[in-house]
Amino acid sequence: MEKVSGDFFDLIPMPGDSLGVLVADVMGHGIPAALVTTMAKITFQEQCRRNTRLDEIFYHVNRELCDNVPGPEYLTAFLIRLEKDGTVHYANASHCNALVYRAATHSIEKWDTDGLFIGAIREKDMKYEFKTDKLEYGDKIILMTDGIIEHKNEDGEEFGMERIEEIILSNADKSPQEIQEAVLENFQKFKGESKNQDDLTFFVLERDPKWKDYMEKKDLVLDYLSWKQTSEALQVLQNLKDSGFEDPTLDLYFGKAWYLQENYPEAIRYLSKFHNTGQNHFEAALMLASAYYNQKEYSKAFDIAQDALNLNRNSAQANYLAGMSLLKMQKYEDAIHYLKKAVDLNPQDDNYLSALRKAERRNNR
Incomplete structure (x- = not known):
């Protein structure tokens, strides 16, 4: 039976608008190893989507594999969770260390934590460790599997981590893709005619310095919107849009700016685009419902108010908003239900009480 296991990596959305990055190496051969790979991918995705504690994610994946896949197969893994402010949480389950290039000092750190490999030992008190650090703009994380580190050339010499660090430092001013290409090019020269002895996984992540200027401009947009300086906000937003970054929140900010200018068709255009991406954003839904209401599209206003x-x-x-939309559609009994709720939640608002009285009068005719 040929080996059908090997390396895998994944990018997984995690709670709090963070991103999980996983690299793993499955040890073993044949169908059992393939089962470990498949189940590990599924379980990591399930756990990462509902859990932010990396040590707990490792614990649950280990238990799931031990309970459902018999045999000696297991995996090593390195998992990180990236937050938008540069905070990084990381955990290692007997995988090779992550390398971190620090732009400010032109130096390399190694990230590691305590934790046994996953899928072979089921213990109630099995513990994994996670740590937290931060990436500054220009810093890079390098993740890999041992296939590239431990490869031996025809003379029996290992490629080695030290060689990888030297290549990274000599190419540190280049893009992640260029660094990856430099490492692989050097690896190909090193290995010569020797065959690959294992799967090779190597990739580079960077906190892009260009993002710093972008985020500062986004903060400026929020300031302009809070000051209701919508023309200035729209000007900066257009500049951000032209920068080429894919960022759905720009549609939200465009929509808010047009909404504040009472240009409801434009507000609807941008807010609908943002809302339809599946973003669970209360303020965006509320503005969109209000924009539809002001455009006298009451059915759509009610639907978005429900969202x-x-x-x-x-x-x-x-x-x-839901009650007023129903009132305009002459669905008085349903309107009363929502307007009563609004009054109960905010009895001091005269507009809510006035709308409720109006709905009740019309319902009694």
């Missing part, structure tokens, strides 16, 4: 209420049932504004 807002699914995110926050106790919003007086969302209940009021």
Whole structure:
């Protein structure tokens, strides 16, 4: 039976708008190893989507594999969780260390934590460790498997981690893709005619310095919007859009700027685009519902108000918008339900009470 296991990596959305990056190496051969690979991928995805504690993710994946895949097969793994502010959480389950290039000092750190390999030992008190650090702009994380580190050329010499570090330092000013290409080019020269002895996985992540300027401009947009300086906000937003970064929140900010200018068709165009990406954003849904209402598209206003209420049932504004949309559609009994809720949540608002009284009068005719 040929070896059908090997390396795998994955990018997994995690709670809090963070991103999980996983690299793993499955040890073993044949069908059992293939089962470990398949189940590990599925279980990592399930755990990462609902859990932020990397040590707990490793614990649950280990238990799942031990319970469901018999045999000596196991895997090593390195898992990181990236947050937008540069915070990085990382955990290692007997995998090779991650390398971290620090732009400020032109130096390399090694990241490691305590933790046994996954899938072979099921213990109640099995513990994994995670640590937290931060990437500054220009810093890079390098993840790999041991196939490239431990490869021996025809003279029996290992490629080695030290050689990889030297290549990274000599190419540190280049892009992640160029660094990866430099390492692989040197590896090909080193290995000569020798065959690959294992799978090879090597990739580079960078906190792009260009993102710093981008984020500063986004903060400026938020300031302009808070000051209701919408023309200035729209000008900076257009500049950000032209920069080429894919960022759905720009549609949200465009929509808010047009909404504040009472240009509801443009607000609807941008807010709908943002809303349709599946973003669970209460303020965006509320603005979109209000924009539809102001355009007298009451059915759409009610539907989007429902989306807002699914995110926050106790919003007086969302209940009021839903009720007013139904009132305009002459569905008085249903309107009363939502308007009563709005009044209960905010009895001090005269507009809510006035709308409720109006719906009740029309319902009694």
